[in-house]
Amino acid sequence: MHVVVNAATSADGKLSSRRREQVAISGEADFDRVDRLRADSDAVVVGVGTVLADDPHLTVKDDTLREQRREAGEPANPARVVVDSTGRTPLDAAVLDDAATTYVCLTESAPVEQRLDLADRAELVTAGDERVDLLRAFAALQNQGLEQLMVEGGGELIFSLFDAGLVDELSVFVGPTIIGGRDAPTLADGDGFVADFPELELADIERLDDGVLLTWRVADGAGT
Ligand SMILES: NC(=O)c1ccc[n+]([C@@H]2O[C@H](COP(=O)([O-])OP(=O)(O)OC[C@H]3O[C@@H](n4cnc5c(N)ncnc54)[C@H](O)[C@@H]3O)[C@@H](O)[C@H]2O)c1
Ligand SMILES: Nc1nc(=O)c(N)c(NC[C@H](O)[C@H](O)[C@H](O)COP(=O)(O)O)[nH]1
Structure with a gap:
């Protein structure tokens, strides 16, 4: 399995505003790149916080890329995965439509009620007691043939994935805006590391729109 984390941050490292409302950080060139990355993946993964904040569809937008798949x-579209401990994904969420197979972890x-409702619209993966056990959940996804994730x-899930040693690659588009706010989500939130910080190796730098795309490899990524 190979896990790529992709995000767009403001120049000051925020994913969205303190109201957790989406900010258009990426320009057209970055959104096209994200579309190609989706088309090259077996599944697109988000945390339920992102579903509740943005209601993303997570499908491939370009007709040619869907045709190539x-x-x-x-x-035509990669699978979608929502990491959602207690089943808070709204039943009318865009990720639960019939454009692609969706897994809810x-x-x-x-x-039980949420579980039964979600089971009508998604494949359920159960792993962990209070929070989703990401190592077990990702192993179950791999068993379903999902290799390229x-x-x-958002920031909570990304931190947990680094904490679990599950990230192989990180792509960050740093866009030409300042969002600010001590409570605004950042690339990696959670509890934060105080030791054993994950180490990254810079693989590429590219100027895109009026921002920069940074691609890092994780030194001890758990890819198999
Ligand atoms: N700019 C970008 O590229 C980008 C991308 C995605 C989201 N966002 C923004 O990020 C914000 C949402 O991020 P967030 O951090 O609130 O939510 P998130 O999407 O990271 O989801 C976190 C939630 O997932 C659930 N969860 C279950 N198991 C977990 C585990 N092991 N580890 C972590 N979470 C687990 C919990 O309910 C947790 O609250 C929104 O404001 C959204 O607009 C921005
Ligand atoms: N790459 C990227 N650049 C941004 O500037 C931004 N705000 C997001 N935010 C991620 C977020 O979750 C979006 O809502 C989904 O990228 C939408 O996906 P859809 O178009 O609904 O498929 N992502």
Whole structure:
């Protein structure tokens, strides 16, 4: 399995505003790149915080890229994965439509009612007691044939994935804006590291729109 984390941050490292409302950080060139990255993935992964804040669809937007996937014998869109401990994904969320297969990763603590409702619209993966056990959940996804995973946030999930040693590559588009706010989500939130900070190796730098795309490899990524 290979896990790429992709995100867009403001020049001051924020993912969105303190109201957790989406900010258009990427320009057209970066959104096109994200679309190609989705098209090259078996699944696009987000945390439920991102579903609740942005209601993303997580599909491939370019017709030609979808056609190329079909010609390669793949579904037009990659699978979608929501990491959602207690089943808070709204039943009318865009990720639960029929454009692609969706996996919702839950814990034992998810109420039966939510579980039954979500089971009508998604494949359920249960791993962990209070928070999703990401190592077990990702192993279950790999068993379903999902090898190339792209994670699109948010900051809580991204921190946990680094903490679990699951990230192989990080792409960050740093855009030409300042969002500010001590409570605004950043690339990696969670509790934060105080030792054993994950080490990154710079793989590429590219100027895109009026920002910069940084591609890092994780020194001890858990890729198999
Ligand atoms: N700029 C970007 O590229 C970008 C991308 C995605 C999201 N965002 C922004 O990020 C914000 C949402 O991020 P967030 O950090 O609030 O939510 P998130 O998407 O990271 O989801 C976190 C939630 O996932 C669940 N979860 C279950 N198991 C978990 C585990 N092991 N580790 C971590 N979470 C687990 C918990 O309910 C947790 O609250 C929104 O404001 C959104 O607009 C920005
Ligand atoms: N790459 C990127 N640049 C941004 O400037 C920004 N604000 C996001 N935010 C991520 C977020 O979750 C978006 O909502 C999904 O990228 C939308 O995906 P859809 O178009 O609905 O498929 N992502």
